[in-house]
Amino acid sequence: MSQKTKADELEALAATRWRVAAVLTAAMLISYFGFILLVAFDKPLMGKQLAPGLSLGILLGALVIASAWVFTGIYVVWANNRYDKALHQFRR
Numbered sequence: 001m002s003q004k005t006k007a008d009e010l011e012a013l014a015a016t017r018w019r020v021a022a023v024l025t026a027a028m029l030i031s032y033f034g035f036i037l038l039v040a041f042d043k044p045l046m047g048k049q050l051a052p053g054l055s056l057g058i059l060l061g062a063l064v065i066a067s068a069w070v071f072t073g074i075y076v077v078w079a080n081n082r083y084d085k086a087l088h089q090f091r092r
Helices: 006-041 056-091
Strands: 049-051
Touching (some): 006 056
16 A cells, blocks of 8 residues: 655645635635625515615625625634644645
C-alpha cells in the first residue's frame, strides 16, 4: 500500500477548500438571485406589508445581507478549525 505523497495531500487540501468555497458561493448566489427574481417577477408579494413600515421585500433584502455575513462566518470558522490546522500540519 503506497503512502500519500505531500503533493497528494496538498492537492486534497486544496480540493476541499475549493469545494467549501464553491458550496458557500452557490448558496450566496441562490439567495441573491432568488431575491432579485422575486423583486423582478413578483412585486405584489415583495410589497406585502408585514408590519407598518416593513414589507416582505425589505425583510428579505436584509436577510440576503445577513446571509452573506453568515456564509462568511461559516467559511472563517471552517478555515480556522480545519484548513489552517491541516496546512500547518502539512508544513511540518
